[in-house]
Amino acid sequence: MPHSRLILPEISKSKKMTTQEYAYQRLRHSLMVGSIAPGIPLTIRGLAASLETSPTPVREAIRRLSSKNALTILENRRCVVPVMTKERFAELIKFRAATEVFAAERALPFVSDKLIDTLETIDFSMDKAVIAKDRETLIIQNQDFHTSLYMANPDQVIIPTIESIWLQLGPFLKIALQHIGVFYVVDRHKEIIIALRSRNLSALKQAISNDIHDAVGQLDEEALKKILSS
Amino acid sequence: MPHSRLILPEISKSKKMTTQEYAYQRLRHSLMVGSIAPGIPLTIRGLAASLETSPTPVREAIRRLSSKNALTILENRRCVVPVMTKERFAELIKFRAATEVFAAERALPFVSDKLIDTLETIDFSMDKAVIAKDRETLIIQNQDFHTSLYMANPDQVIIPTIESIWLQLGPFLKIALQHIGVFYVVDRHKEIIIALRSRNLSALKQAISNDIHDAVGQLDEEALKKILSS
DNA sequence: TTTTTAAAAATGTGATCACATTATGAATTA
């Protein structure tokens, strides 16, 4: 199994950030934007070399990510990004929709006009990323948009679950975006914002569900095949 | 902050189990059955002493459990079982019900008569634990019951989420069970089994939702206070 | 040539240590 040093997208590192936290965040980001191929064994020392650190922080980061189902520790103790099946993909999308619709419902009573303005700002930024065909930024901003909405509820307990789902879908989002183009994202967010302005729960739920299912509905057989063979 | 060595319930350890896995499973079990008080700082070296191991496996176990929201790493880097608020408790229960109802729905098409027999066997064992007032066994068997049902779906993606919710509620289940007695558990499981035998989805969802909400509905103000102050 | 075996290399795990950070206790100051 020959493999060269893995290239992981860089993230910013603050003064106070421990090495462990940096390793975790950088790996997390890499998974979110699909930079690590599923099924290829990752080694602790290899990742440590990529991150220019000793193995200890990498080990702890791997444990954190495995508990979020973003990485899988195989029976032979090797660490991989989990491979995907068609059925599992379908279950994840269904679960994602149910979870995010639930999160939005729990958040709606706490949504302020100011927050809606913020969401609109994020959405405008996303329009720019679309034009610039900056897929990585778009993925992260999309998450900002949704997270900002759901976290309106101060006792929101669902964010870790949603994050876990995103992490599991991340390796496959890249391919999905390549096939669809990226215009669907903008339309649904604007519908979400309209529903929020009028505090219309049922329209909100519909828009979010459509936002999520649009991504899948437009995938042809070829794209799904590519996702499953990646 | 004086503290003595924490007593953690024992679990069995197989030959192949790594020390890290043992530490993780034992801590996980301790959290599930409410053996660790919320808010009290846990130290790596303290837990390592309790588990009779070096700190490394404990550190990795803590990382895993923090990603499952069972433990919280505070700003000062101390590790605690998260304290509970009334609102957060309510959100967790709502989320738990939504999640488990969804899981049951995703599993129902895969449920066999043989599985229902298995669930019935687990339920009989739970009857025995009720009579023996063995709360710890009851908690674990209750989980077996639900997990067995949901995992009928071979592509079930929800189990880690449900596990995370159980881990978050675990420290407070002990108190809840002390206040309610334990008889409600048996009744709803029998309703679940009846719904399964007739493959009645709406009855199944109702029984599961009731199973979960019964636990809370019967808690008086005194019990909730105790949960929040524990 | 293919299969099996053994050795070497790679990789994960647990232990230990030094250092960085945080908490605690004692002494000093207001």
Added chain:
DNA sequence: TAATTCATAATGTGATCACATTTTTAAAAA
């Protein structure tokens, strides 16, 4: 007496190493 400062102790973090386990490679056997 309460607040502040400083020293000490406790605790988390990262590095390193030896050992256990798994994989790969080379040699031997069929």
